[in-house]
Amino acid sequence: MTLDEFFAPKILIVSGKGGVGKTTVAAALAVLAARGGRKVCIAEVDQKGTLPKLFGGAHPGFTPKEMSPGVWGLKITPEEAMEEYLRVQYHMRRISKVFTSTHFVDYVTTAAPGLKDILVLGKVWYLEEGKAGAAGHRFDTIILDAPAAGHMLTFLSAPMGLSDALRVGPVRKQSDWMIEMLRDPARTRVHLVTLAEEMPVTETIETSEALRTSVGLNEGMVFANAVYTRLFTPTEESRLAKRGELDGELAVAAKAVGVELEEEDIDGLIGYARFLTARRKIQSRHLKKLKAKTEAPVVELPYLFSAGLGLPDIEVLADVIQRGIEETDA
Amino acid sequence: MSILPSIIQEKEVIVCAGSGGVGKTTTAASIALRAAIDGKKAAVLTIDPARRLASSLGLKALSNDPTRVDVKTFEKTGIKVKGELWAAMLDTKTTFDKVVQQYAPTPEQAERIIANRFYRNISGTLSGTQEYMAMEKLYELHADGGYDVIVIDTPPTRNALDFLEAPKRMTDFFESRVLRWFLLPYMKAGGGVMRMANVAATTFLKIVKRIVGTEVLEDTAEFFGNLEGMYEGFKERARAVARLLQSNETTFVIVTSPAEDSVAEATFFATRLNESGLPFGALVVNRVHPQIGDPVELKPRQLAKLESEDGAGRLLAKLIENEQSFRRVVELEEANLKELARKIPSHMWVRVPYLEQEAVDLPGLLAISEQLFH
Numbered sequence: 020m021t022l023d024e025f026f027a028p029k030i031l032i033v034s035g036k037g038g039v040g041k042t043t044v045a046a047a048l049a050v051l052a053a054r055g056g057r058k059v060c061i062a063e064v065d066q067k068g069t070l071p072k073l074f075g076g077a078h079p080g081f082t083p084k085e086m087s088p089g090v091w092g093l094k095i096t097p098e099e100a101m102e103e104y105l106r107v108q109y110h111m112r113r114i115s116k117v118f119t120s121t122h123f124v125d126y127v128t129t130a131a132p133g134l135k136d137i138l139v140l141g142k143v144w145y146l147e148e149g150k151a152g153a154a155g156h157r158f159d160t161i162i163l164d165a166p167a168a169g170h171m172l173t174f175l176s177a178p179m180g181l182s183d184a185l186r187v188g189p190v191r192k193q194s195d196w197m198i199e200m201l202r203d204p205a206r207t208r209v210h211l212v213t214l215a216e217e218m219p220v221t222e223t224i225e226t227s228e229a230l231r232t233s234v235g236l237n238e239g240m241v242f243a244n245a246v247y248t249r250l251f252t253p254t255e256e257s258r259l260a261k262r263g264e265l266d267g268e269l270a271v272a273a274k275a276v277g278v279e280l281e282e283e284d285i286d287g288l289i290g291y292a293r294f295l296t297a298r299r300k301i302q303s304r305h306l307k308k309l310k311a312k313t314e315a316p317v318v319e320l321p322y323l324f325s326a327g328l329g330l331p332d333i334e335v336l337a338d339v340i341q342r343g344i345e346e347t348d349a
Numbered sequence: 350m351s352i353l354p355s356i357i358q359e360k361e362v363i364v365c366a367g368s369g370g371v372g373k374t375t376t377a378a379s380i381a382l383r384a385a386i387d388g389k390k391a392a393v394l395t396i397d398p399a400r401r402l403a404s405s406l407g408l409k410a411l412s413n414d415p416t417r418v419d420v421k422t423f424e425k426t427g428i429k430v431k432g433e434l435w436a437a438m439l440d441t442k443t444t445f446d447k448v449v450q451q452y453a454p455t456p457e458q459a460e461r462i463i464a465n466r467f468y469r470n471i472s473g474t475l476s477g478t479q480e481y482m483a484m485e486k487l488y489e490l491h492a493d494g495g496y497d498v499i500v501i502d503t504p505p506t507r508n509a510l511d512f513l514e515a516p517k518r519m520t521d522f523f524e525s526r527v528l529r530w531f532l533l534p535y536m537k538a539g540g541g542v543m544r545m546a547n548v549a550a551t552t553f554l555k556i557v558k559r560i561v562g563t564e565v566l567e568d569t570a571e572f573f574g575n576l577e578g579m580y581e582g583f584k585e586r587a588r589a590v591a592r593l594l595q596s597n598e599t600t601f602v603i604v605t606s607p608a609e610d611s612v613a614e615a616t617f618f619a620t621r622l623n624e625s626g627l628p629f630g631a632l633v634v635n636r637v638h639p640q641i642g643d644p645v646e647l648k649p650r651q652l653a654k655l656e657s658e659d660g661a662g663r664l665l666a667k668l669i670e671n672e673q674s675f676r677r678v679v680e681l682e683e684a685n686l687k688e689l690a691r692k693i694p695s696h697m698w699v700r701v702p703y704l705e706q707e708a709v710d711l712p713g714l715l716a717i718s719e720q721l722f723h
Contacts, residue, residue, distance in 0.1 A: 038370040038610070217401055217707070218370075250667055258664075265661075269668070272661040276651040287642025288668040291675045294639065297705035324674040 020347045026052050028208045029147055030161050030200070031239070034175065034226070035212035036219045037167035040244040042069040043328055044212045044320070045164040047336035053089030054337070057159035060091045060146060064139055064166045070094075073333055083146075083156055087330065091156065100138035107145075108189070136177030137190075139166075140197050147200065171226045175201075175209065176234045201236055208239035213309065215243050215302035220309045227313040238315045240347070242340070243306055245322040247299045251292060259292050318343030351699050351722050352631050353602075357384040360600045360630070362491060362593065363500045367604035368614040372635040373502040374402055375708050376604050376701075379718040381434060381500040382711075385418075386718075388431035389497040392490060396439045396483050396504045403436070405710050411438035413486070415494070426711045435496070437486075444482040445471075447489075452582035458575055467565075467572040479504045484590045491593060600630030605689075607637050607682035612689055619692050632693050633721065634686065638679050639702045645669055 031048060035041040042063065049061045060083055063070050070092050071078050079092035081099045086092045149157040165174055178197040181190065201207050209230060213223040223241060230236045251259065258265050266285050273280045310317050320339055323332050356363065357380065365377045374397050381393035392415050395402055403411045407422035415435035423430045446463055453459035462468050471478060480503070487501050558566060593599060601622055605615035615632065622629045647669070655666035690698075701720045708714045 036369070038368070218397075250671055251664075255664055255667075268661040269665050272655065272658070272665045273645075273647075275662065276647070276654045278645070278647045278651060280645065281643065283643040284645045285642070287644060288665075288672050290639070290641030291672045292668055294641070294675065294703075294705065295671055298703070301707055324677050 020344050022051070022055055022341065022344060025239075025344045026055065026057060026160055028204065028206055028237075029159065030143060030163065030207040032163045032165055032175070032207065032209045033212060034165040034171045034209060035167070036171070036222055039212050039214045039219050040320075041167065041212045042164050043073065043333065043336065044210075044242050044244060044340075045162050046070065046073045046333050047320075047340055048210070049090045049160070049162050050087070050330075050333050051337040051340055052160040052162075053087070057089065058091070058157070059089055059160045059162065060093065060156070060158040061086075061162045061164065062143065062146070063092065063094045063164045065164075070164075073328060074330060083158075091158070095139050095142050097135045097138045100142045103145075104138060104141060107150075134181065134190075136166075136174050137181055137194055137197060139163075140178060140201070141193065144197060144200055147206070171211070171222065172229050172234065175226075175230065175236060179234065204237040207237065209236050210239040211241045211315070213241065213243055215246055215305040215309070217305060220305045223309065224312045227315055231314065240343070241309065241313055241315045241317045243309060243317055243319045246302055246306070246319040247295055247322045249299065250295060256296050259289055259296070262289060265289075316343075316347045318347075352697055353380065353383075353699060353722050356600055356602075356630050357387065357389065357498055360598060361496075361498060362487065362599040363498065363630070364487075364594070364599065364601045365500065365502045365604050365633075366601055366618060367503075368611045371604050371606040371611050372701075373397070373604045375714070375717060376602070376633055376635065376721070377500045377502040378402055378406070378436070379708070379714050379721055380602070381436075381498065382714050383718045383722055384498045384500070385430050385432040385434035386428065390433045390435075390495065391498045391500065392435040392437065392494065392496045394437045394439060394483075394486060394490060394499060394501040396479065396502055401709065403438075405708055405714055406434070406436055407711065408436065411436055413437060413440035413443045415490070422711065426715075428711055428715060432497070437490075439479070439483055439486055441479050441482045444486050445478070448482075448485055448583075448586070449579075452579045452586075454578055462572065462575045465568060465572045465575065467568040471572075484594070485586070488586070488590050488593060595626055595628070597628065600628050602631045602633055603629070603693075604633045604635060606635050607685050609685050612685045616689050616692055619689075629697075631697050631699055632689070633699045633701060635701045636703045637700050638675060638682055640679055644676055645672065 031045075033041055033045040033048065035044075045061055049059045052059045061070065063079070070086065074086040074090070074092070076086055077084075079086065079094050081093060081095065081103075083091040083093045143161060143163055146156075146158060146161050165171070178194045178201065182194040182198060211223050211226060213219040227238055227241065230238045266282075269285060269288070270280045306317070306319070318340060320336055323335065325332055363377075363380060365373050365380070367373055374395050377395065378393050381391040384391035393402075394415075395411065403409065406418050408416055408418065415437040418434040418436065420430070449462050449468075450456070450459045453462065483501065483504060487499065490496060490499050603615050603618055603622075605611045619629060619632070652666060652669060655662045655669070658666075699721055701717065704716060704720070706713060706716070708717050
């Protein structure tokens with residue numbers, strides 16, 4: 020698949036459980052898209068503020084702000100989305116203020132669950148259309164860093180739920196537009212992020228299956244994050260497991276470059292190598308299950324040892340994602 | 350010396366709290382397992398739908414009511430258990446239904462509430478419901494279950510505050526004047542006079558109705574109408590739960606990983622426990638990268654030379670590269686934990702290294718248990 024094909028749908032929804040590195044992957048996708056000259060908007064929903072940490076700079080607000088060349092960021096809150104919605108759709112500037120104070124949004128979104136998610140998706144729709152709320156911008160790529168709370172499916176199937184619940188009225192009509200936007204393969208793709216661990220893999224498999232069947236959204240790729248890179252060959256691994264003569268050989272090799280290896284030094288070297296092998300074994304078991312049970316292509320992203328992720332790491336991940344996309348059959 | 354052995358001797362309720370993905374459920378199960386081994390009738394109540402917990406205990410599935418781990422399962426694995434181990438998984442909806450049935454003046458009113466659409470939404474999606482019901486279930490097990498020790502994990506909320514304030518937020522939500530004012534025209538009990546008095550509310554509702562439709566509002570009004578007279582019961586129960594959590598029968602165990610985000614959450618949580626007058630017993634730091642042997646020190650020039658070789662020299666270069674990577678992580682983790690060390694005294698710390706195996710069965714849980722109680 021070419022990058023142009025990958026970025027043909029304008030809206031990319033990046034979904035995953037909390038703590039799997041969803042925002043990091045969303046940021047890498049944004050950087051990758053911007054490299055091709057696209058004007059990118061990345062929208063964060065949770066208020067954890069990972070975006071400014073990755074890109075540097077201040078927290079983005081409800082209005083898009085350029086964080087890095089070609090990459091714009093914004094933070095969507097249901098309250099602000101509701102206020103904007105009332106202002107744009109009903110021209111109710113004053114009354115919208117009442118809504119957003121007094122916790123009214125809390126009650127209404129409880130009465131009609133999914134409304135909160137619709138408000139977020141509605142903002143994405145505004146951005147796609149380049150209409151009011153896009154503040155004059157027209158973006159080529161819109162990346163939504165989906166909320167981490169609850170099951171991924173709750174968010175992705177919110178418009179369908181609301182559409183079922185409401186028979187008539189403007190919200191019904193708008194949730195139908197939302198569904199149209201989400202289900203159109205030319206407009207929207209859902210990319211899933213997971214770790215090579217039991218719980219996130221299980222949920223990713225469930226989500227992937229449901230997207231194809233009941234929810235009817237178009238799945239893009241599955242990104243398996245923080246996978247330890249293979250460093251040792253199988254022969255080396257079995258030698259490391261046995262140790263034996265290896266200690267002496269390593270000491271000789273070290274001496275040849277002028278380094279004395281004590282026993283504790285070798286313990287450290289071999290201990291960490293075995294640790295890597297053991298963790299990789301656990302990860303590969305989960306990756307095998309993931310690949311067997313999802314139809315979407317799985318792209319493995321490397322575990323990065325650097326201290327706190329920043330833009331250079333995002334660039335590295337963007338490179339890996341690019342290779343992953345290009346190696347995937349369209 | 351771990352502080353946990355004395356905790357399971359002295360406490361009846363152990364609440365494991367922390368951010369998601371730090372191994373809370375496994376920690377809770379391992380603590381309960383050890384209590385059972387020591388002769389207690391122990392129960393673990395999990396909030397996470399962690400399917401692995403059931404299978405690692407040799408159970409087909411977990412339900413809202415505790416299931417006992419079969420003595421034969423222990424015998425097969427050679428683990429000697431003097432007490433009993435029970436496990437349950439919170440079912441928010443079932444627990445909420447029970448609460449409604451308990452406090453409704455008549456069974457008919459309880460049925461009306463349970464059948465209401467707004468109620469069905471609340472019991473599934475309102476934030477805080479799960480936390481509230483977790484506390485409710487804990488209270489029930491503690492009062493009626495006859496357990497010596499109950500270990501509970503908490504919902505994987507991003508914000509620890511959610512969990513502590515859930516009962517209060519839920520009762521506030523039910524009692525909100527604002528909400529009742531808005532819904533008055535819809536409540537049958539409101540009557541004609543009330544309708545007149547609420548012209549402003551009616552105007553407001555017209556707009557809401559245009560947006561979300563009449564049904565949603567009617568469902569909501571019906572729900573709150575039916576809830577009338579039950580608030581005292583809810584509040585009394587919330588107070589009883591708060592008393593239990595603050596009593597010296599209870600202790601909180603904060604679970605974290607050494608990652609920056611979860612350490613920040615753990616630090617915050619420790620502060621909050623303190624402020625709320627809740628008893629804090631131990632800090633478990635899971636998934637700590639191990640410190641193995643001594644670091645090899647060499648100059649970049651020497652490493653470059655090794656890299657250019659083959660055989661043992663090349664392997665040594667890779668081993669050094671790998672070690673340096675992991676030592677960077679170890680250093681980073683220690684730096685993250687430093688902040689926590691300022692807040693939490695060292696005798697409360699329990700460090701569990703990143704094990705080379707997952708806890709997929711009882712021996713796996715036992716291995717973690719041994720690390721926790723070491």
